[in-house]
Amino acid sequence: MSHRYIPLTEKDRKEMLDTIGVNSISELFGDVPKNVYLDRDLNIADAEPETQLLKRLNRVANKNITKETHTSFLGAGVYDHYTPSVVDAMISRSEFYTAYTPYQPEISQGELQAIFEFQTMICELTGMDVANSSMYDGITSFAEACILAWDKTKKRKLVVSKGMHYQALQVLHTYSNIREQYEVVEVDLDGTITDLSKLKEVVDEDTAAVAVQYPNFYGSIEDLEQIKSFIEGTKALFIVYANPLALGLLTPPGEFGADIVVGDTQVFGIPSQFGGPHCGYFATTKKLMRKIPGRLVGQTQDDHGNRGFVLTLQAREQHIRRETATSNICSNQALNALASSIAMSALGKQGLQDIAIQNIENANYAKDQFKENGFDVLDGTSYNEFVVKFNQPIEEINRKLLDEGFIGGFDLGVVDAQFENHMLVAVTELRTKDEIDTFVKKAGELNGK
Secondary structure, three states: OOOOOOOOHHHHHHHHHHHEEEEHHHHHHHHHHHOOOOOOOOOOOOOOOOHHHHHHHHHHHOOOOOOOOEEEEOOOOOOOOOOOOHHHHHHHOOHHHHOOOOOOOHHHHHHHHHHHHHHHHHHHHHHHOOEEEOOOOOOOOOOOHHHHHHHHHHHEEEEEOOOOOOHHHHHHHHHHHHOOOEEEEEEEOOOEEEEEHHHHHHHHOOOOOOOOOOOOOOOOOOHHHHHHOOOOOOOEEEEEEEEEOOOHOOOHHHHHHHEEEEEHHHHHOOOHHHOOOOOEEEEEOHHHHHHHOOOOEEEEEOOOOOOOEEEOHHHHHHHHHHHHHHOOOOOOHHHHHHHHHHHHHHHHHHHHHHHHHHHHHHHHHHHHHHOOOOOOOOOOEEEEEEEEOOOHHHHHHHHHHHHEEEEOOEEEOOHHHHHEEEEEOOOOOOOHHHHHHHHHHHHHHHHOO
């Protein structure tokens, strides 16, 4: 047969239709109104030979601009970091590549242990007691943390900094709109950091949680100790959306008394890949352990005393408790969580710290270079991102930078009108001094035109 993938034969099709008692496939769609049926052929080209099609698709794909073709200074939630080569080698093994939720521990010990190690490393980074086995992405984890806070405290108001990722705020509002009794209060920024005086004013006895990002969306590092002090003596929970790679150097949120720490492990072994998929994490205290959404893997012993792993506390989950579950999410990102686990293991504690330091040093070197070239750089203690003001629209600057071989930073005017002509620049450990110098020089030349 000439097909790479063998389709069903007509005999196969007929046997299945006979088994379910219908005469044709179209009968299976009998409930679909006739007026929405497509009464013509699809507007696509005729089939091509496979080799010819692959050549054409490759020509189209090669038109893409990626971090392989250009030097990237774009971050805003998706970052260009070093990935140890062992990551791809391991996750491409068939026993991991096809693994999903390991319901049967007797045949899934390898996958269960990998997830357990992921949870353990996230707890070490965040300073929390327990973490789940992953979620769809960091923003999903954040929204789930807010729902947990509402349900746990029975309070209606959620206080959140505008320094949060703007898409996280959008998702949060989508969730809160479903629950009309809840209120989301966004606290303004003072420059690129949360205005702590305004945050303190809005925290009251009706507050379910206070949420901030660490480092925040604009690259600045929030004062978690001060923010935590505002909710002392109340029932409000403290939610921190944290970059786990930055936690290789920054003080873990758990040491500041955070109740829930969430984030995205894209920074560990997961490529940019045009925006997804990612892998979210959700870490919390033992007190809230039974409210965590998603999967939890626990360590146990078999009848012979050997170490083993199982899914645990499943009565929290949607597939068992249905509408009374802690969350509608009963899934995880097993393969991406594995990639992050392998990356963290390969780098080790010292490696994580070294990379975090390189991010800070490179970013601050770039900030100094922008300042020396006459740019206005907004104040803030940066991890690996900072805000630069241009005198032209960022969209135009970025389009011109592409011609120079660079992917420019994020256009903050998309998020807030007050940041029109402001660029969020990301500088990771992969950017060299020469790349930074050339980028700043080209940006300066374009800004002056």
